[in-house]
Amino acid sequence: MELDLSKPLELGLVAVFGLALGAFIVMGVILNYHWTRYETSISKIERIRLIYFGVGATIVGFMTLFLIKAIR
Amino acid sequence: MIDLHEGEQIVLVKRRYWLPIAAESFTFLLIALMPWGILYGLNLLPSDIEGFVRNNMSAFYFLACAWLLVVWTSFFVAWTNYHLDVFIVTSERIIDIDQVGLFARDVAEARLENIQDVRIETIGVLASIINFGNIHIQSAGATKEFTAQHIHKPQEIRGAITKLRRAEQPPRTPSL
Numbered sequence: 001m002e003l004d005l006s007k008p009l010e011l012g013l014v015a016v017f018g019l020a021l022g023a024f025i026v027m028g029v030i031l032n033y034h035w036t037r038y039e040t041s042i043s044k045i046e047r048i049r050l051i052y053f054g055v056g057a058t059i060v061g062f063m064t065l066f067l068i069k070a071i072r
Numbered sequence: 073m074i075d076l077h078e079g080e081q082i083v084l085v086k087r088r089y090w091l092p093i094a095a096e097s098f099t100f101l102l103i104a105l106m107p108w109g110i111l112y113g114l115n116l117l118p119s120d121i122e123g124f125v126r127n128n129m130s131a132f133y134f135l136a137c138a139w140l141l142v143v144w145t146s147f148f149v150a151w152t153n154y155h156l157d158v159f160i161v162t163s164e165r166i167i168d169i170d171q172v173g174l175f176a177r178d179v180a181e182a183r184l185e186n187i188q189d190v191r192i193e194t195i196g197v198l199a200s201i202i203n204f205g206n207i208h209i210q211s212a213g214a215t216k217e218f219t220a221q222h223i224h225k226p227q228e229i230r231g232a233i234t235k236l237r238r239a240e241q242p243p244r245t246p247s248l
Contacts, residue, residue: 066134
């Protein structure tokens with residue numbers, strides 16, 4: 001596998017990956033702060049975190065697989 | 073977590089009715105499915121675009137997943153705004169939290185003994201059938217009026233306040 005960033009499609013895909021992952025993590029930190037600070041039930045906070053980060057990580061996993069496949 | 077005083081307990085937590093957020097969630101679902109809609113109608117696109125997409129299916133699926141991640145995050149922002157917009161009745165006070173946006177929040181509270189009047193407003197056929205409405209609470213404190221909108225069974229708030237205030241008052245001794 002050789003990543004050639006001179007190809008516009010590959011460069012674009014890597015940029016999209018970085019932006020989407022960055023936005024997901026930054027928003028996750030902000031949302032987590034809000035849940036921790038303002039939610040009334042601790043068990044609910046844990047469930048919300050699990051759903052948000054669990055599903056998000058699964059989508060990122062698929063993104064990584066398709067990215068590797070696309071730039072091969 | 074909301075800071076409670078010593079010995080204070082949460083009696084009732086009320087949120088806006090779930091129907092508007094359910095409709096919003098359905099919209100997010102439709103938006104999330106858009107790339108698969110494009111895939112379904114691929115043969116309707118001009119042949120050169122169709123050919124480009126078919127030759128780069130992995131890139132297309134990657135972009136579809138990126139789209140899904142953005143929609144997932146946006147949905148959680150909307151849901152958090154809904155979920156943290158809350159009206160709380162505790163054993164000592166009422167707390168009205170308006171989550172306007174992720175970085176805009178309005179918190180008002182009044183002690184139970186300062187509550188002067190509680191008014192429930194139900195407007196429309198749907199609101200009457202499903203039993204949701206607005207509740208207005210007049211207070212003698214710094215915040216004169218509290219309004220919680222689109223609350224399911226708003227009479228539960230009034231019931232809780234009445235019960236707590238009765239429990240606070242000393243029993244009346246019959247006059248001779």
